[in-house]
Amino acid sequence: MTPTYAATSGGLLLVLAVMLPAAAALAMLVLGPRHTRRVALIALALGLVVALATGLQLVRSGTALIYVIGNWQPPLGIALRADGLSVMMLAVTAVVMAATGLFARELFGLDLATSDGRLATSFWILLMGLWSGLNLVFVSQDLFNLYVALELLTFAAVPLVCLDGRGETMAAALRYLMFALLGSMFYLLGAGLLYGAYGTLDIRLIASAGQHGPAMAIALALMIPGLLAKAALFPLHLWLPPAHAGAPAAASAVLSALVIKAPVFLILRLVVDIAPPGAAAVAGQVLAVLGAASILFCSVMALRQERLKLMIAYSTVAQIGYLFIVFPLAGVGDGTAPWGTIAWTGGALQLTSHALAKAAMFMAAGIVAEAIGHDRIRDLGGFGRVLPLTATTFGLAGLSLMGIPPSGGFIAKCLLLTAAAIGGHLWLALTILAGGLLAGGYVFRVMDRALATPAQPLLLRKPIPLRLELIPLVLAVLAVGLGFLPLAPFGLLQIGRPDIALVSP
Amino acid sequence: MSAMALTSASLFGLCGAALVGIGLFCIVSHPDLLRRIIGFNILGAGIFLVFGAVARRGAAMELGGDPVPQAMVITGIVVAFAATALAIALLRRLASLTGSATFEAPAAPPRSEP
Numbered sequence: 001m002t003p004t005y006a007a008t009s010g011g012l013l014l015v016l017a018v019m020l021p022a023a024a025a026l027a028m029l030v031l032g033p034r035h036t037r038r039v040a041l042i043a044l045a046l047g048l049v050v051a052l053a054t055g056l057q058l059v060r061s062g063t064a065l066i067y068v069i070g071n072w073q074p075p076l077g078i079a080l081r082a083d084g085l086s087v088m089m090l091a092v093t094a095v096v097m098a099a100t101g102l103f104a105r106e107l108f109g110l111d112l113a114t115s116d117g118r119l120a121t122s123f124w125i126l127l128m129g130l131w132s133g134l135n136l137v138f139v140s141q142d143l144f145n146l147y148v149a150l151e152l153l154t155f156a157a158v159p160l161v162c163l164d165g166r167g168e169t170m171a172a173a174l175r176y177l178m179f180a181l182l183g184s185m186f187y188l189l190g191a192g193l194l195y196g197a198y199g200t201l202d203i204r205l206i207a208s209a210g211q212h213g214p215a216m217a218i219a220l221a222l223m224i225p226g227l228l229a230k231a232a233l234f235p236l237h238l239w240l241p242p243a244h245a246g247a248p249a250a251a252s253a254v255l256s257a258l259v260i261k262a263p264v265f266l267i268l269r270l271v272v273d274i275a276p277p278g279a280a281a282v283a284g285q286v287l288a289v290l291g292a293a294s295i296l297f298c299s300v301m302a303l304r305q306e307r308l309k310l311m312i313a314y315s316t317v318a319q320i321g322y323l324f325i326v327f328p329l330a331g332v333g334d335g336t337a338p339w340g341t342i343a344w345t346g347g348a349l350q351l352t353s354h355a356l357a358k359a360a361m362f363m364a365a366g367i368v369a370e371a372i373g374h375d376r377i378r379d380l381g382g383f384g385r386v387l388p389l390t391a392t393t394f395g396l397a398g399l400s401l402m403g404i405p406p407s408g409g410f411i412a413k414c415l416l417l418t419a420a421a422i423g424g425h426l427w428l429a430l431t432i433l434a435g436g437l438l439a440g441g442y443v444f445r446v447m448d449r450a451l452a453t454p455a456q457p458l459l460l461r462k463p464i465p466l467r468l469e470l471i472p473l474v475l476a477v478l479a480v481g482l483g484f485l486p487l488a489p490f491g492l493l494q495i496g497r498p499d500i501a502l503v504s505p
Numbered sequence: 506m507s508a509m510a511l512t513s514a515s516l517f518g519l520c521g522a523a524l525v526g527i528g529l530f531c532i533v534s535h536p537d538l539l540r541r542i543i544g545f546n547i548l549g550a551g552i553f554l555v556f557g558a559v560a561r562r563g564a565a566m567e568l569g570g571d572p573v574p575q576a577m578v579i580t581g582i583v584v585a586f587a588a589t590a591l592a593i594a595l596l597r598r599l600a601s602l603t604g605s606a607t608f609e610a611p612a613a614p615p616r617s618e619p
Contacts, residue, residue: 167602
């Protein structure tokens with residue numbers, strides 16, 4: 001009997017990607033608070049190297065990287081597999097994590113009393129836990145292993161929300177935990193039903209099963225809504241704005257840019273890799289309707305917010321919506337290969353550019369709150385005069401969110417719009433256009449305040465070092481810079497798709 | 506389904522489904538957060554019972570029971586324990602800060618959360 005998975009060279013890199021942050025978190029516990037920051041920064045640097053090496057190995061070999069843990073083949077063992085999309089996610093995660101680490105170091109360093117205090121120490125440990133969970137979600141092939149990864153993600157993300165220990169952030173964190181737990185319970189029940197029907201939890205083995213009974217449909221109907229609660233798609237987004245707006249700036253950047261992408265990635269895998277074509281088409285349609293509702297409703301909500309961080313949080317829910325309208329646009333479930341379509345590339349670019357732009361935007365909002373002492377949009381008149389680099393960051397990140405050329409967001413939305421026009425999805429095309437206009441509305445509302453001339457000039461509460469302002473600026477420039485390499489992701493995203501083992505039996 | 510077909514595995518499965526229903530009802534109908542946390546535990550117990558039924562059915566050939574779902578249940582119990590501990594810790598902190606164990610403002614009359 002030939003093994004289900006053949007390990008490839010470089011597969012060990014996937015283990016490193018998962019284990020490095022976990023080892024760093026353990027080292028922090030052993031070495032104590034005084035060394036936490038140093039350990040975190042070393043781990044972040046090493047993690048960037050691992051992500052880079054994974055990408056190079058993938059491009060050089062041209063096939064997906066596979067590692068079979070302990071050489072135990074599925075169905076009993078667990079396999080790790082990284083195709084082009086997974087490696088792209090690993091790379092984006094490493095970049096945003098590294099930027100967040102540098103940002104947090106500067107931000108906590110502003111106040112010498114707290115720079116090595118409990119808040120900072122907890123932040124670094126939780127950040128490492130988050131990173132390990134994220135990487136595992138992107139590479140694991142086993143549905144139960146993915147459940148554990150999702151729970152690790154929740155347990156690291158919820159305390160990050162309430163790091164400052166105020167009553168309102170406690171309530172936001174608890175609400176987040178309730179939604180996330182309910183989501184994972186549904187996911188777990190679905191995974192159990194799939195095991196009962198197929199006798200395996202391995203994604204490749206389930207997908208290669210010849211026929212699918214009602215268990216598949218029921219399991220998907222449990223797992224996808226469960227994951228939607230974690231991804232905060234409308235109407236399950238209620239927990240996100242208070243949670244992401246209440247977290248410390250460095251934490252909101254990671255939560256908004258990366259953490260909600262993990263359940264989205266998993267939904268994508270369920271719909272594209274596991275679901276039979278008929279179920280995939282239905283799921284794709286439903287997800288697209290919810291995605292479109294998310295774009296419209298939450299963009300309007302973002303326009304109406306009084307506080308800067310709440311506005312950015314609502315914008316996150318709106319931008320996540322774009323990832324769900326990809327399903328019908330890429331023709332999921334109609335027999336063609338979705339990863340060859342322009343909508344697939346558009347979705348991947350949207351994912352990347354949103355991660356970079358939203359991290360930059362939350363960091364900029366954090367600098368504003370730190371320097372001025374509040375984030376009420378109405379009273380921010382003229383903050384562009386005292387914090388010019390931060391206002392520039394906000395504007396550049398906003399370009400990408402709105403989809404104005406040249407930016408990664410523009411290419412992404414342009415590709416999605418083209419796909420909608422070619423496919424005859426008029427309502428989706430109109431939604432994309434309306435979402436762009438609304439995003440323009442809320443970004444310009446802030447830029448208008450930034451460039452206003454206030455009656456009394458704003459005073460900075462404390463000086464902001466240049467390095468702190470430069471980190472989000474670099475992320476925002478990267479988000480815009482994605483617009484200049486539109487053709488690079490095409491090839492990368494196709495590597496490892498379709499899964500060769502499924503095509504040639 | 507006739508009475509003959511009601512094997513112990515199906516019985517476990519049905520009990521699990523009932524527990525899932527009770528847990529869900531508990532979570533959506535009570536504004537009191539402690540009750541919701543208990544609801545999550547009942548829901549979790551129901552899911553683990555379904556896993557047990559799956560293990561029994563999967564091993565119909567010769568083994569006494571399929572070990573994989575049992576391993577998953579053990580992991581699941583650990584995760585559920587950690588989740589409950591985290592939720593209780595947050596709830597205690599919330600109660601000591603606001604004097605209320607719900608999402609409502611302390612003075613507001615109780616109404617159900619979505």
